[in-house]
Ligand SMILES: [Fe+2]
């Protein structure tokens with residue numbers, strides 16, 4: 001028999017916060033995945049909302065490309081407010 | 094030279110305490126070691142439900158029953174967190190179940206001992222979960238990200254397990270003579286197998302050096318065992334009971350408790366499958382898997398129907 005597909009589980013721990021990846025589980029379909037996630041990942045009120053995504057639908061960047069993807073941001077310190085020298089008398093900026 | 098490059102990056106991450114994540118390059122032996130360790134850990138959580146499950150219907154009060162149910166359910170959860178962590182390394186769930194059922198994969202030997210009285214539930218919580226926590230806390234810093242994250246979740250849940258067990262023994266210790274004797278008897282039977290849970294002594298633990306280098310292991314078996322003995326030797330006084338070891342004595346010079354010789358022959362016998370319940374535990378798991386086949390099939394069929402496939 002075929003193994004149930006794998007689902008990635010994301011939980012919003014509190015209203016106002018992002019959903020965060022917490023782990024994965026197997027289930028026959030999305031609804032059962034949510035029901036299982038309730039039992040596996042929220043036994044102590046850890047969540048107010050659950051997302052499940054079948055793992056095969058997640059596309060990830062490759063660690064080998066991390067350099068070419070993320071290094072270009074490295075030398076752009078002018079994107080940060082601390083880059084700018086302003087006189088002390090300037091308030092509220 | 095070119096071939097060695099990913100290995101250098103890997104070693105460097107380990108050195109700098111940067112976690113290894115599923116898609117990162119890792120040495121094949123690191124991957125295999127983790128698969129073995131995490132899946133055996135998962136199996137231990139799952140098989141570990143059996144000795145305690147034995148007492149759910151006979152818990153002495155509704156309060157105790159609700160607590161024990163919650164604890165056993167947590168252990169199921171721990172097994173599931175760990176199985177999914179292992180799967181990130183490229184092994185399938187059913188492959189792991191198969192390794193458990195065929196006896197190819199091991200689980201913690203402690204679960205091959207029987208739970209004879211209600212006091213055993215107290216002793217398991219205090220000693221078995223206690224030893225597990227001692228082992229697990231350093232694993233929250235293990236170098237493999239998914240394993241470390243699963244362990245953080247597990248450790249958060251474990252502390253109530255130990256406290257509820259201690260409370261059971263505390264209650265029995267304040268009870269009738271019969272109840273006190275029952276608590277003492279449970280401690281007598283669980284103490285030695287519990288301190289065996291840290292594994293063989295350092296000089297006969299072949300994987301320790303490599304696993305320490307990979308930052309999967311942070312302390313040696315003997316270090317953790319000593320820490321556990323020191324803590325329990327004090328806690329047992331609060332219970333007004335004793336640990337079954339005539340050689341247990343505070344050693345001022347070492348700053349630790351000395352303790353008696355561990356019967357490693359017994360340990361290896363149980364590992365080999367000759368413990369009191371090895372056969373029964375595996376049969377129970379196999380039966381649960383077989384008897385669950387129709388549920389798995391029905392869920393798949395229902396999913397197909399519901400989703401119009
Ligand atoms: Fe556990």
Ligand SMILES: [Fe+2]
Pocket residue numbers: 168222225251254
């Ligand atoms: Fe536990």
